[in-house]
Amino acid sequence: MKKIKLIEFTHARSGDKGDAANVGVIAFTRQGYTIIDKYLTVDRVKQYFDGICLGDVIRYELPNLNALNFILNNTLGGGGTVSTKLDAQGKTLASAILGLEIEIEDKELNLLTLESPEHD
Amino acid sequence: MKDKIRIASGQGFWGDLMDAPVYQVTRGQIDYLVMDYLAEVTMSILQKQKNKNPEMGYARDIPELMIKILRSCKENNIKIITNGGGVNPVSCAKACKKVAADLGIEGVKIAVVHGDNILSSIDDLLDKGAGLSNMETGEPIEDVKSRFLSANVYFGAFPIVDALEKGADIVITGRTTDTGLTLAPMIYEFGWKADDWDLLSAGTVAGHILECGAQATGGNFLGDWESIENFEEIGFPIAEAYPTGEIIITKHESLGGLVNVETVSEQLLYEIGDPKNYITPDCVADFTTINLIQTGENRVEIFGIKGKPATPFYKVSCSYEDGYSAVGTLTYSWPNALTKAKKADLILRGRLEKLGLKFDEIRTEFVGYNACHGPLAPARDENEISEIMLRVAVRSQDKSSVERFGRELAPLVLTGPPSVTGFAGGRPRPSDVVAYWPALIEKSLVTPIVEIVE
Missing domain, CATH: 3.30.70 (Alpha-Beta Plaits)
Known part of the structure; x- marks a missing residue:
């Protein structure tokens, strides 16, 4: 098993939806998508954002874009216009999730590194 | 019927790069300039301004911008569509008329779309059976309605289509969806019908890509952002739309930024909920059916989009x-x-x-x-x-x-x-x-x- 951070094979974007934040994670490659699809579970994301996301996490799949979309409920301190947070709209949560580390099998890591870093 | 139209995004929010619309109009060919000025909090600010002065309540940047672009738009037959009319599109239109007159530009036809402002008719609407309970929390409206600062219905593309059919060169709306601004010219030019759900969804997806300006062309890009060239003059996105619903996202070549599958994908993921049900007044678009392919330098084609019928509701945004x-x-x-x-x-x-x-x-x-x-x-x-x-x-x-x-x-x-x-x-x-x-x-x-x- 090997540890790998999302920043090594995905990018992301986040924003606000009321008091919820959305965090979209996009794999650079198809193989990268199969890995986030397998390992980036609701529980894993909820655990990672412990103390930030105070509600539940919902996961949606967009295999056509090699992407997952997470809704983090009760995360923005009351929502964009009410929140006293510096990042009231959750803009930096996209970069936060790129620090999430998952443990994958060696053969999966090989497939990731064999692929060109350029988008196919 | 035109075989394609080029729709350019000029603003991603009120306060965005001031010269972006000028670049869109002067640095290459476009047919439409669309500009989104309204955020949730904006309507309450505009309503307060109008309460103080009944001539105010719109994005005052718009008449200022018209001084810079109106002549080019007229000469090149570029139509302008914006929701910056806020809570007073009529006054905004009159201010733009004055700019045209001052510049000696004749025959500028300006249409407004309003009727979205329901602040003064809430009680009447409640009597007629409108629920208006909070769609996120389920709370009833009674406790808060006396504190409302603003209340606006989100209209879709079709009132703008109506305005274009009336011959408008400029369409200034109140609270219209960001996506409707981009979808409307496609419906108007290509004769799409109100139940062409796949086509309406394709135009809606294009609208979602354009609505945040340069966020689709390399701005705020969390991929290889250091490779983005010429942020100083970043090109805002352009949707090149075809009657069959194929759309190419691109930008003017002489401007900076980057259009590739990654920059466009990030914007597609921005502030969405359930991707299978992206709800607008015009349709329900399925973002899991979007195909993206790089067809050239700074050209990404989107195709294959499926949609479902619109819901019987408008969204209402109130502030208190x-x-x-x-x-x-x-x-x-x-x-x-x-x-x-x-x-x-x-x-x-x-x-x-x-x-x-x-x-x-x-x-x-x-x-x-x-x-x-x-x-x-x-x-x-x-x-x-x-x-x-x-x-x-x-x-x-x-x-x-x-x-x-x-x-x-x-x-x-x-x-x-x-x-x-x-x-x-x-x-x-x-x-x-x-x-x-x-x-x-x-x-x-x-x-x-x-x-x-x-």
């Missing part, structure tokens, strides 16, 4: 006053910057408590350490931290408590931990907290008004 807030900052330097900032926070909180002030919330963040990522911030060796900005924010229904908080921050400079600076801005002052009330209303209860302003 919900107390006061204030934010103050102080900056502490090495050594032990974080320890000093933490101690200052404790002293401040102790003083606020002794004063018996009432707060719904006191939030402390340490900028340079954990303000963005909270508990995810790794532990740091204080020797490696040059400075920390202490940021304290309070929120309360009691204005005097918030005011007093503002007076308690500066004293820390002489009565707390050392090596502190950064208080030149003066005392933090209370600002109004505006909360947001999203609701749904049956489409049959509200009618868009489309008229040419003479």
